[in-house]
Amino acid sequence: MRENAILQVPLEPERYELKATAPYCFDLDRRDFFKFLGAGVLIISVLKPALVAQESGGSGRRRGNSLPKEIDAWLHIGENGKVTVYTGKVEVGQNIRTSLSQAVAEELHVPIARIELVMGDTQLTPFDMGTFGSQTTPTMNLQLRRVAAAARDTLVALAAAQWKTDVEHLVADDGKVSDPQTNRSVEYAALTKGQQLTQLLPAEDPLIPATRWKVAGQSTLKVDGRDFVTGKHRYPSDQTLPGMWYGKVLRPPSFGATLVSVDTQKAEQMGGASIVRDGNFLGASAATTEQAEAAIAAIHAEWKSESQPSSNDLFAYLRKNASEGKDPTGDGDRIDTGNVDQALAAADHRLQQTYTVAYIAHVPLEPRAALAKWDGDNVTVWTGTQRPFGVRGQLAEAFRIPEDQVRVLMPDMGSGYGGKHTGETAIEAARLARAAKRPVKVVWTREEEFTWAYFRPAGVIDVTSGVRNDGTIAAWEFHNYNSGSAGIRTYYDIPNQRIVFHETQSPLRQGSYRALAATANHFARESHMDELAHTVKMDPLEFRLKNLKDERLRAVFQAAAKQFGWGKTRAAGQGFGMGGGYEKLGNIATFAEVSVDRKSGEVKVVRIVSAFECGAIVNPDNLRNQIEGSNVQGLGGALFEAIEFENGKILNGRMSEYRVPRFSDVPQLETVLLDRKDIPSVGAGECPMIGLAPAVANAIFDASAVRLRSLPMVPDGLKATAQSA
Amino acid sequence: MAAIHLTVNKHDYTVDADPQTSLLTVLREYLDLTGSKYGCGEGQCGACTVLVDGKAQRSCITKVGSVTQKQVTTIEGLASGGHLHLVQESFLDAGAMQCGYCTSGMIMSAVALLKRNPAPTESDIISFMDGNICRCGTYPRIVSAIQRAAKAAAPAAAGKGAGR
Numbered sequence: 001m002r003e004n005a006i007l008q009v010p011l012e013p014e015r016y017e018l019k020a021t022a023p024y025c026f027d028l029d030r031r032d033f034f035k036f037l038g039a040g041v042l043i044i045s046v047l048k049p050a051l052v053a054q055e056s057g058g059s060g061r062r063r064g065n066s067l068p069k070e071i072d073a074w075l076h077i078g079e080n081g082k083v084t085v086y087t088g089k090v091e092v093g094q095n096i097r098t099s100l101s102q103a104v105a106e107e108l109h110v111p112i113a114r115i116e117l118v119m120g121d122t123q124l125t126p127f128d129m130g131t132f133g134s135q136t137t138p139t140m141n142l143q144l145r146r147v148a149a150a151a152r153d154t155l156v157a158l159a160a161a162q163w164k165t166d167v168e169h170l171v172a173d174d175g176k177v178s179d180p181q182t183n184r185s186v187e188y189a190a191l192t193k194g195q196q197l198t199q200l201l202p203a204e205d206p207l208i209p210a211t212r213w214k215v216a217g218q219s220t221l222k223v224d225g226r227d228f229v230t231g232k233h234r235y236p237s238d239q240t241l242p243g244m245w246y247g248k249v250l251r252p253p254s255f256g257a258t259l260v261s262v263d264t265q266k267a268e269q270m271g272g273a274s275i276v277r278d279g280n281f282l283g284a285s286a287a288t289t290e291q292a293e294a295a296i297a298a299i300h301a302e303w304k305s306e307s308q309p310s311s312n313d314l315f316a317y318l319r320k321n322a323s324e325g326k327d328p329t330g331d332g333d334r335i336d337t338g339n340v341d342q343a344l345a346a347a348d349h350r351l352q353q354t355y356t357v358a359y360i361a362h363v364p365l366e367p368r369a370a371l372a373k374w375d376g377d378n379v380t381v382w383t384g385t386q387r388p389f390g391v392r393g394q395l396a397e398a399f400r401i402p403e404d405q406v407r408v409l410m411p412d413m414g415s416g417y418g419g420k421h422t423g424e425t426a427i428e429a430a431r432l433a434r435a436a437k438r439p440v441k442v443v444w445t446r447e448e449e450f451t452w453a454y455f456r457p458a459g460v461i462d463v464t465s466g467v468r469n470d471g472t473i474a475a476w477e478f479h480n481y482n483s484g485s486a487g488i489r490t491y492y493d494i495p496n497q498r499i500v501f502h503e504t505q506s507p508l509r510q511g512s513y514r515a516l517a518a519t520a521n522h523f524a525r526e527s528h529m530d531e532l533a534h535t536v537k538m539d540p541l542e543f544r545l546k547n548l549k550d551e552r553l554r555a556v557f558q559a560a561a562k563q564f565g566w567g568k569t570r571a572a573g574q575g576f577g578m579g580g581g582y583e584k585l586g587n588i589a590t591f592a593e594v595s596v597d598r599k600s601g602e603v604k605v606v607r608i609v610s611a612f613e614c615g616a617i618v619n620p621d622n623l624r625n626q627i628e629g630s631n632v633q634g635l636g637g638a639l640f641e642a643i644e645f646e647n648g649k650i651l652n653g654r655m656s657e658y659r660v661p662r663f664s665d666v667p668q669l670e671t672v673l674l675d676r677k678d679i680p681s682v683g684a685g686e687c688p689m690i691g692l693a694p695a696v697a698n699a700i701f702d703a704s705a706v707r708l709r710s711l712p713m714v715p716d717g718l719k720a721t722a723q724s725a
Numbered sequence: 726m727a728a729i730h731l732t733v734n735k736h737d738y739t740v741d742a743d744p745q746t747s748l749l750t751v752l753r754e755y756l757d758l759t760g761s762k763y764g765c766g767e768g769q770c771g772a773c774t775v776l777v778d779g780k781a782q783r784s785c786i787t788k789v790g791s792v793t794q795k796q797v798t799t800i801e802g803l804a805s806g807g808h809l810h811l812v813q814e815s816f817l818d819a820g821a822m823q824c825g826y827c828t829s830g831m832i833m834s835a836v837a838l839l840k841r842n843p844a845p846t847e848s849d850i851i852s853f854m855d856g857n858i859c860r861c862g863t864y865p866r867i868v869s870a871i872q873r874a875a876k877a878a879a880p881a882a883a884g885k886g887a888g889r
Contacts, residue, residue: 229800229814246754363860364826443763628866660858661862
């Protein structure tokens with residue numbers, strides 16, 4: 001059923017991720033690259049120009065058909081036996097440096113310690129659109145397995161030729177090719193004998209099935225974990241270069257403010273700093289951060305502010321500024337099946353409710369950071385971003401230079417959660433470095449990160465449904481204003497559906513976020529399912545299963561229910577609830593236990609049980625880690641995180657004013673993994689988050705009979721929320 | 726500006742800095758010890774935690790002038806002779822990180838906790854560590870790493886009559 005659907009409809013586009021300007025893809029120095037690699041075996045692929053254009057966003061900025069032939073080098077086995085793998089994906093804490101190493105080790109048959117991944121370096125790695133949308137496991141993991149399998153086959157063929165035997169007789173294992181019949185064996189590294197062999201990646205290559213995995217499928221500790229517990233790893237904000245200065249930027253007093261006049265005389269007289277005014281950009285760099293800050297403080301600037309919307313009238317604003325509903329899937333039509341109006345009229349019960357979600361901040365613990373260095377008209381930038389190639393494009397655009405004069409490197413960074421797709425700090429550091437004629441590093445303060453980054457979109461969702469007395473859902477109408485279309489489709493079997501995404505003007509700068517709109521859409525859908533179950537007086541689990549045919553989703557609901565002990569009796573103030581769904585090709589069911597103190601209105605999430613299925617599991621312990629982390633992070637957005645703003649200013653843009661989950665917020669977390677070795681592996685960084693908010697909302701209702709339809713649900717406790725509602 | 730004498734990880738340093746400058750800035754920008762991280766600048770997240778005379782302190786809100794007579798230990802000074810500290814090992818073994826940006830601060834706080842309380846209960850750990858943020862949400866693993874370290878240290882402490 002859905003197996004076919006997966007093939008036909010790949011990943012739902014993340015509307016906000018696609019909004020960012022897409023990069024070109026010119027790699028003109030591949031020849032140098034081949035020289036730099038030296039002898040050994042190199043696996044390459046040639047990317048079709050059409051695909052390049054498509055992957056780079058098809059922005060139409062390419063000139064004519066004069067595309068260079070794209071050659072991507074993926075894997076190199078050196079004469080020292082070191083395996084170097086090149087991928088444009090980046091490590092942001094999702095632990096793909098380890099899981100991708102496992103994939104290569106599995107197919108290539110080398111110890112994992114011999115593998116090194118070069119990630120997100122625009123000069124060395126194949127073009128990649130970015131690390132988001134849970135795409136690394138379904139796409140890059142597969143790609144690198146194919147690359148590694150091709151390398152292994154090349155090496156086995158080399159050995160066969162040297163020994164004048166047939167490849168069928170030979171076995172690849174532990175970095176060696178051996179012939180069991182003659183007891184001969186040779187190290188991979190010895191096979192190339194000083195030559196550089198390039199092998200084109202074959203279109204098809206049989207891969208080792210998950211049932212026979214030895215390295216993949218196992219829990220493997222973070223490959224470079226030691227560097228992280230010793231402080232040795234250098235994050236983007238830790239990068240240094242000799243003679244480097246520190247940069248600061250003078251920010252406008254509010255969003256949309258324009259510069260009226262500026263006086264930099266005093267700052268310049270102080271000496272020791274390089275001051276830049278370029279259009280609306282005002283910045284300074286100096287030998288220490290303090291000196292740069294002092295220079296910024298000495299600049300006198302006058303700004304003109306325009307009146308801006310505030311969080312108090314956010315939801316009315318979103319509705320008022322909505323455009324006509326557009327198709328959520330991008331194929332030309334919005335979802336409209338059957339006859340919703342007729343079915344609603346004929347239903348035994350009709351229910352109409354509105355759900356809202358606030359803007360929230362990513363709060364990556366490492367704020368945006370970049371170190372830039374010019375060499376003539378060429379610029380190199382080390383920066384924390386999920387889209388190194390995208391940032392390369394932004395830099396080229398900002399400085400009006402070709403992309404082959406820009407190199408972006410992405411050292412494994414202090415997380416992103418969808419919040420670091422853009423290159424603000426890269427451009428700022430590069431601009432300041434150009435003026436200072438030396439390398440400059442810019443690290444945003446927490447306040448800058450809270451104010452000048454972008455937010456998860458706020459949204460309003462209207463749901464109207466019709467249900468029959470026997471618990472069959474007859475009609476489903478779903479309108480999402482602004483928060484996005486990811487996860488907007490319902491997986492419940494409903495004959496009459498109208499599902500519409502409405503774009504609106506956003507009062508704040510908004511963009512991608514872990515699980516993005518799927519959190520809002522699942523919150524609305526799964527809360528509404530609970531409300532419908534109560535309407536027809538059915539058990540919420542029974543009600544879901546009655547309307548759900550999808551076997552994989554049924555399986556996670558049933559597994560989580562079993563682990564949770566669904567159906568057990570509850571004490572006073574205790575409540576149970578569930579939520580779940582399907583997103584980024586993964587399946588999640590989340591069950592929550594909450595306790596509500598009726599006197600104080602304090603809500604405590606006591607226990608969370610998640611059952612998750614993402615095909616064949618690549619690294620079970622890391623998978624658990626991602627699911628636990630999704631639940632903990634999800635608690636913030638569900639219970640108390642919200643950005644407050646007024647007239648172009650953020651009101652709670654500090655860590656002391658914006659509450660994120662801490663140790664004491666964490667419930668007991670239990671995870672059930674369903675390992676489907678017969679289904680290709682997919683990502684797990686986002687999907688596990690989507691069931692949490694509705695599960696908690698439904699449990700709060702179960703405990704208190706108070707239905708909460710706005711995220712965050714209890715920023716100041718249930719009492720305050722219930723009173724203000 | 727003034728010449729400030731500092732002892733960090735048992736090395737003596739002299740830096741030319743304003744005594745009001747934060748210890749974190751001096752560590753990172755003057756001494757190139759970048760293991761201590763900036764997360765919030767107001768002592769709210771714990772990413773910058775170091776030990777000052779064995780006690781956990783937020784280096785982002787500590788003036789460098791206030792630690793001149795004291796022993797400062799950062800994450801870089803925790804391992805000795807190539808051997809990881811027990812807490813570092815237990816974080817590795819428990820897989821108690823994702824992006825790892827909070828890890829230095831978490832480890833330094835945990836070391837301070839175990840110095841003060843070698844056998845903390847789960848709620849001791851939670852209340853002591855509540856000032857450290859892990860945005861990736863690996864809290865349960867960090868608790869378990871600290872429990873692991875405490876357990877591993879217990880026989881050693883009993884045998885030698887002292888903690889690490």
